[in-house]
Structure formats: C-alpha cells, structure tokens
Amino acid sequence: xxxxxxxxxxxxxxxxxxxxxxxxxxxxxxxxxxxxxxxxxxxxxxxxxxxxxxxxxxxxxxxxxxxxxxxxxxxxxxxxxxxxxxxxxxxxxxxxxxxxxxxxxxxxxxxxxxxxxxxxxxxxxxxxxxxxxxxxxxxxxxxxxxxxxxxxxxxxxxxxxxxxxxxxxxxxxxxxxxxxxxxxxxxxxxxxxxxxxxxxxxxxxxxxxxxxxxxxxxxxxxxxxxxxxxxxxxxxxxxxxxxxxxxxxxxxxxxxxxxxxxxxxxxxxxxxxxxxxxxxxxxxxxxxxxxxxxxxxxxxxxxxxxxxxxxxxxxxxxxxxxxx
Amino acid sequence: xxxxxxxxxxxxxxxxxxxxxxxxxxxxxxxxxxxxxxxxxxxxxxxxxxxxxxxxxxxxxxxxxxxxxxxxxxxxxxxxxxxxxxxxxxxxxxxxxxxxxxxxxxxxxxxxxxxxxxxxxxxxxxxxxxxxxxxxxxxxxxxxxxxxxxxxxxxxxxxxxxxxxxxxxxxxxxxxxxxxxxxxxxxxxxxxxxxxxxxxxxxxxxxxxxxxxxxxxxxxxxxxxxxxxxxxxxxxxxxxxxxxxxxxxxxxxxxxxxxxxxxxxx
Numbered sequence: 001x002x003x004x005x006x007x008x009x010x011x012x013x014x015x016x017x018x019x020x021x022x023x024x025x026x027x028x029x030x031x032x033x034x035x036x037x038x039x040x041x042x043x044x045x046x047x048x049x050x051x052x053x054x055x056x057x058x059x060x061x062x063x064x065x066x067x068x069x070x071x072x073x074x075x076x077x078x079x080x081x082x083x084x085x086x087x088x089x090x091x092x093x094x095x096x097x098x099x100x101x102x103x104x105x106x107x108x109x110x111x112x113x114x115x116x117x118x119x120x121x122x123x124x125x126x127x128x129x130x131x132x133x134x135x136x137x138x139x140x141x142x143x144x145x146x147x148x149x150x151x152x153x154x155x156x157x158x159x160x161x162x163x164x165x166x167x168x169x170x171x172x173x174x175x176x177x178x179x180x181x182x183x184x185x186x187x188x189x190x191x192x193x194x195x196x197x198x199x200x201x202x203x204x205x206x207x208x209x210x211x212x213x214x215x216x217x218x219x220x221x222x223x224x225x226x227x228x229x230x231x232x233x234x235x236x237x238x239x240x241x242x243x244x245x246x247x248x249x250x251x252x253x254x255x256x257x258x259x260x261x262x263x264x265x266x267x268x269x270x271x272x273x274x275x276x277x278x279x280x281x282x283x284x285x286x287x288x289x290x291x292x293x294x295x296x297x298x299x300x301x302x303x304x305x306x307x308x309x310x311x312x313x314x315x316x317x318x319x320x321x322x323x324x
Numbered sequence: 325x326x327x328x329x330x331x332x333x334x335x336x337x338x339x340x341x342x343x344x345x346x347x348x349x350x351x352x353x354x355x356x357x358x359x360x361x362x363x364x365x366x367x368x369x370x371x372x373x374x375x376x377x378x379x380x381x382x383x384x385x386x387x388x389x390x391x392x393x394x395x396x397x398x399x400x401x402x403x404x405x406x407x408x409x410x411x412x413x414x415x416x417x418x419x420x421x422x423x424x425x426x427x428x429x430x431x432x433x434x435x436x437x438x439x440x441x442x443x444x445x446x447x448x449x450x451x452x453x454x455x456x457x458x459x460x461x462x463x464x465x466x467x468x469x470x471x472x473x474x475x476x477x478x479x480x481x482x483x484x485x486x487x488x489x490x491x492x493x494x495x496x497x498x499x500x501x502x503x504x505x506x507x508x509x510x511x512x513x514x515x516x517x518x519x520x521x522x523x524x525x526x527x528x529x530x531x532x533x534x535x536x537x538x539x540x541x542x543x544x545x546x547x548x549x550x551x552x553x554x555x556x557x558x559x560x561x562x563x564x565x566x567x568x569x570x571x572x573x574x575x576x577x578x579x580x581x582x583x584x585x586x587x588x589x590x
C-alpha cells in the first residue's frame with residue numbers, strides 16, 4: 001500500500017534559518033548584478049567588433065597597467081578589461097560582506113562560489129588572449145560569464161526583503177514532469193543554446209546548430225511558462241518570472257532572427273563589423289543573459305513555492321500496524 | 325572529510341588553471357622577446373640550391389581578367405580612429421577595365437625536388453593609411469618579411485595561419501620594423517589588425533622563387549623558370565583558385581592568361 005506523503009518544504013535548509021534583512025547588503029548585491037550585466041554587454045561588444053586581440057598581451061595592456069590610447073578595437077577590449085577588473089573587486093567585496101554578516105551558511109558559500117567563478121572567468125579571459133581565441137576557450141569564457149551573472153542575480157534575490165521576510169505560499173506539484181523539472185530543463189537547453197551560439201560567434205561551429213536548438217529552447221520554455229501560468233498563476237513569485245521569461249523569449253527569438261540576417265546573410269561579404277550587426281548581436285547576447293537569469297530565478301522560486309509532492313513507498317507491515 | 329576533499333579538488337583545479345595561464349603567458353613572452361630580436365620562425369637549414377642553367381631559362385607571363393560586371397568596391401568606415409586617413413575602399417576584389425589585381429600566381433607543380441636559395445633581401449609589408457601595402461604578398465619559406473608602420477597610430481599584426489605558427493604583436497608609430505619569417509608553405513595566409521578590423525591582407529609562402537602577384541592591369545610575370553612541364557596556379561582571396569598546365573622549352577616565353585567570374589570560390 002502506498003501512502004502519499006507530502007514533503008514539507010519548511011524542512012529544507014534554504015528557508016529554515018531566519019536571516020535579518022540587510023538593506024545595504026541587498027543594494028550592493030543588486031549593484032554587482034547590474035554591473036555584471038554591463039560587463040556582459042562590454043564583452044559582447046568586443047566579440048562583435050572583432051576586437052578580442054586588439055591588445056595582444058594580458059593581464060597588462062601593451063606592457064603596462066595604465067590606460068592606453070583608446071582607438072579602434074582597443075577601446076572595446078580595454079573597457080571590457082577595466083569593467084572586468086572592477087567586477088572582480090566588487091565580487092571580493094560581496095563575498096567578504098556576505099561571509100561576515102550572513103547567518104545562512106549556504107549564502108556564505110554562494111558568495112565564495114561567486115568569487116571562484118569570477119576568478120575562473122578572469123583566467124579564461126586571459127587564456128583567450130594568450131592562446132589567440134581558440135573557440136572552446138572563448139566559448140567557455142562566454143558561458144562562465146553568464147553563469148557568474150546568474151550567481152550575482154541570485155545573490156541579489158536571496159538578500160532581498162521579499163525573500164528574507166516572506167512566508168512563502170506553497171502548493172505541491174504532483175504532475176509529471178514536475179514544474180521544477182521543466183524549469184531545470186529550461187536552464188539546460190538555454191545553456192546548450194548559449195554554448196552553441198558562442199561557438200558560432202567564435203568561429204568554432206556553423207550557425208545551424210544554434211538555429212536548430214532555438215526551436216527546442218522555444219518549445220521547452222513555452223511549456224514551462226504555460227504550465228506555470230495555467231496552474232500556479234496565483235503565486236506571484238512564480239508568475240512574474242514566468243511572464244518575464246516568456247516576454248524575453250519572444251524578444252530573443254526576434255533578436256536572433258535579426259542577428260542572423262545582419263551577420264550571416266548581409267554581413268557575409270562585409271569588410272568590417274557593421275553597426276546593424278553589432279547592435280543586433282550585442283542585444284541578442286544581453287537578452288540571452290537576462291533570459292537565462294530569469295529562468296534560473298523561476299527555477300528557484302518554483303523550488304520554493306511549488307515543491308514536488310512525492311509518493312513514498314511505506315512497507316505493508318508498518319501500514320497495517322498504524323491502521324491497527 | 326568530504327568538505328576537506330572538495331576543498332582540495334577545488335584548490336587543485338584553480339592551481340591547474342593558474343599553471344596553464346602562467347605557461348601560456350610565459351610562452352607568449354618568450355615569443356615576443358624572440359620576435360623583437362630574431363625572426364619568428366626559423367625554417368630548417370635548406371640544402372644547397374639545385375643549379376639552373378641561366379642560358380635556358382624561360383618566362384611565363386599573362387593577364388588575369390574578371391569576367392562580368394565588376395563588383396563595386398566596398399566602402400570602409402575608418403571613423404573609429406582619427407589617425408586613419410587612407411583610401412576608404414576595400415581591396416578584396418580590385419577590377420580595373422576587366423583586369424583583376426591581387427591574384428597570386430605561382431608554380432604549383434612541376435619543379436620536382438629542386439631546391440632554391442632563399443633571397444637575403446627582405447620583402448616589405450607596410451601599414452599606411454590604415455591599410456596594408458601590398459594587399460597580397462608572396463614570400464619564400466624562411467625569407468624575411470619586414471613589417472613597417474607608417475601611420476601615426478598603433479597597429480597590431482596578427483597572422484591567422486593554418487600551417488604556420490600564429491602570433492599577434494602590436495607596432496606603435498615610429499618604431500623599428502618587425503622582422504618575421506614563415507617556416508612552411510601556405511597560400512592565402514590571412515593577416516589582420518584587430519585594432520582596425522577592416523585591415524586585412526594575405527601572405528603567400530612558397531618554396532620556390534617562381535611566383536608573382538597581378539598588378540592593377542592584371543599582369544604578372546614569372547622569370548627564370550627552367551624548361552619543363554608545370555602547373556601554374558592562380559589564387560584569389562575571394563574568387564578561389566584556377567590551375568593551368570604549361571610546357572616551357574629553353575628560352576621560351578609563354579603567355580598564360582586566366583579569367584575569374586563573380587561568385588567563384590564561394
């Protein structure tokens with residue numbers, strides 16, 4: 001005999017420890033996330049302007065740490081390095097701050113994870129320059145960038161008043177696949193899409209795998225959003241990221257089409273990166289980062305508000321004993 | 325125990341990445357030092373050149389045409405660097421009255437195991453008006469390419485070869501020429517400047533001195549060819565390659581023309 005046991009989400013450590021809301025910490029975490037988004041745009045500008053190797057050395061720029069003459073591709077590459085250096089300092093600060101004030105142990109480690117990720121990202125950026133942009137290194141640099149952005153956004157969410165102080169409304173999910181599974185699947189297909197797009201941008205792969213996978217991404221994300229809005233629309237914490245995810249998906253598909261036209265069709269014979277291609281491609285990367293971060297937030301909120309109800313097999317003898 | 329081992333594996337991973345970065349940085353530094361003092365790539369010492377009787381040598385010359393309406397030269401936007409004041413037209417397909425410039429013509433086959441002396445004089449590659457001059461260059465393996473910067477801006481020279489070693493060096497204004505060599509044969513080896521993304525040229529590295537680049541009137545001339553049967557290759561950066569067979573007798577002077585059409589090479 002089976003007994004349906006509802007797993008009380010309250011037992012999970014993510015919410016078990018009460019943490020006081022720290023406004024300054026939250027504002028700083030939000031600032032780090034916004035600055036990281038700016039860094040992603042700066043990185044996309046470097047790639048789109050074909051300026052990745054305009055400064056041939058690393059970590060110095062033309063043998064020095066001072067500001068070089070910012071002409072041509074150098075202005076994109078050096079600005080990217082300057083913002084990246086600032087982000088490293090901001091991440092060290094947020095990691096130390098989080099470690100010193102957070103009661104939630106997992107939050108302290110999330111700060112350390114952010115620091116580790118940004119260090120790996122800096123090393124990948126250096127390798128990209130020193131090894132002349134091998135596609136796998138440059139693509140890893142692009143993927144880790146968005147991973148770091150997601151971590152920065154989640155730190156901002158976890159330090160927010162809403163997360164810290166709310167009593168979450170919980171509805172158990174007994175459907176298959178569960179909404180949480182769908183949200184994780186959405187993150188997975190977005191990561192695959194991110195890597196395929198980066199490999200194309202860095203000349204390691206043709207454009208068609210990225211375009212073909214966009215159909216899969218659209219299907220999985222629509223499924224996730226429709227399930228969320230159809231069944232759990234009353235839970236604001238999951239409804240809002242689901243709507244945003246859907247809106248970003250539509251925008252991203254339009255931008256992807258525009259980027260394809262300007263880069264692959266029109267830009268095939270261009271002698272230099274042209275403005276329509278740069279704008280559409282950079283926007284495509286930026287909205288892609290927002291889409292991945294929004295999907296990660298949706299997954300986290302689904303985990304919190306729509307936990308999976310699971311059936312646990314109870315031995316027959318125990319069931320009989322309790323019945324008696 | 326688990327925490328300790330995960331810390332150890334994380335530390336080892338970070339150290340491994342640091343070591344990789346350090347080794348890449350060190351090799352880069354070595355390369356840079358090497359390039360400023362000596363040629364980048366030293367070809368293996370060449371065996372003694374096979375003697376050629378100057379009394380019997382032949383000449384192959386001709387004109388390369390572009391068949392059809394000439395494509396309009398693409399405009400270059402140099403506004404991102406005020407120091408760039410060159411002609412703002414791309415040189416990827418240069419056609420004048422049906423004559424096609426910048427075609428690399430070389431003896432692809434027929435020289436057998438002959439070896440040739442590498443010229444001691446360097447070939448010159450100049451960056452002027454934020455464009456490369458010449459746009460297409462021929463050089464023998466091991467021959468020095470002297471790279472000059474005549475602009476009042478910094479360029480970087482970045483060959484992206486398939487068979488030779490890749491390098492990327494900056495060259496500020498009014499600095500000494502860079503001296504480079506290429507060790508292996510490679511046709512249409514792209515060279516670009518990442519600071520000025522429209523700047524692109526092609527180096528062609530061959531083992532024999534029998535090559536030429538078509539001028540603005542589409543003409544080329546290959547002198548000093550020993551009598552024999554040869555395959556002459558005509559290579560254009562966008563329009564691809566055409567091969568033609570030719571037999572030259574002693575003191576012969578043969579004309580071998582070629583023609584490219586729009587859309588070839590795609």
